[in-house]
Amino acid sequence: MQVQADAPGHIAPPAPGRLWRELAASLRNPEFWLLTSWLDILVRARRSYLGPVWLLMPSLVYVFGLGSFFASLHGRTMVEFAAYVALGAIVFRTLMSAVIGSASVFNASRAFIMDGHMRLTDYLLESLAKALFDVLMFVPVTVVALVIHPGIEVPGLLLAVPTTLLILVNVLWVGVVFSLVGARFPDFAQLISNVSVFIFLLTPIIWYPEMAPPESLRGQFMRLNPFYHLVALFRSPILGTEVEAMSYWYVGVMTVVGLVVATVLYRRYARFVPLWI
Template sequence: MSRSLLRDYAGSLRSPEFWIYATWLELVTKYRRSRLGLFWAFLPSLLYTFGVGWFFAILQGYDALEFIPHMGLGYVFFRLVTVSLSEAGTACAGHASFILDGRVRLTDYILRVVAKALFYTLLATPVIGVALALSPDFQAVGLLLLVPALLVVLANIAWMGAIVAVLGARLPDVNQLVGSILMFAFLFTPILWRADQIPAGSLRGSIARVNPLFHLVEIVRAPLLGEPIEKLTYAYLAIMLVVGWAAAILVYRRFARYVPIWV
């Protein structure tokens, strides 16, 4: 029997106990073994935002207080996408016991890895808040656009995660492939550099803007720092949502029923 991606996501959202509470319990249990606890989850954002951000600001001749929030926001939201997709590749295999027991709504496992990435993002909020408070470019009005922009990012993660999860259940190498692609994409995402360094009309700018993560990061960060969002970003993300969800629905309907056999 074929499964519906939209119906399964709706069912998962109506019953969040498994993928929210269980994920939070997993993280708390994991870090409880350490004396510093959740501080270890907080530390990478602190180091990247103020450590790496300060270093690359000096390296490129930018004002540190201007570049640090650029770096911090870019890193945090890039990590939200990459953690979700890299762990989605092993989501089904990692929950094989649940699937073999008859819990075949795969969106529960996809949302579990997305929830984990979101918790890490929430833990980075104090760091980003300090960086923005110190920034001369911070635009408070951008906070009004933060939730809609984040929903666009999560909507794209949802369809990409569904494809990666189903393919990853059949082909274990998909997880390694996705990880390699995301590592390569980091260099073409404006995190260590700024988008205005390579304008859209240039060859390098055109190559960078083929990268979906370029637009997923910019849609969230640009309003907060008073930077314009390119028209290409709106068009790119709209096409991604339409084409991506159509592809994910087809893949899920065709192959999700085979996942219990594959795992």
């Protein structure tokens, strides 16, 4: 790999384009992206009286606010419905936070990127780390919901570990693709943010998939939604419900194709990011 001398005694990094090599280098040197993402979260809560405790509020609202309201509409008890909402919300929050954050990450880091001495993957991992830190605030409420649920499947909990890794792999390739698109089209982040409400309602988090049978139009829309399949793979084994065979095929093909697309797009377009922003 060729490098260019930027100044006496300083070596500038090569032009970006090799996604996995740059990701490996960023993971070996997490000081920048890991610390920066954590400090950003602390700064956001610094001036409030409750501080980081406010980060627990979204999970409480999702699980015990929306959950208590919609449980009665479905004829379920809050004890039963809380775990259903919590497991769906934690997956949806992981994916949507990563999607929205990555779509604007390069534009938000413009000053640092134009300096030219950091890898683009550092900023991408910073965005994904912020999303994961936020999602960790869902874990305490989710644990409470699982404890009070009467029928949790232990094998399903064990299966949640590899499923979580699969979700994170999809978060990674989506972050790569959406960060590049967001750098080229600055309005893309706003579009995704506005569409997120529709995607939430289209994903069975506060309602059951049985309400949208496959032969119906809304059932077809739901099954085209990747969030539905990832939520189903994570939640259904824990609650002891069956996962549609289509979900395994959908997620498997999406993961492979997504990784290939992310690799190709990064190799082709990462070098143009400083020009776009």
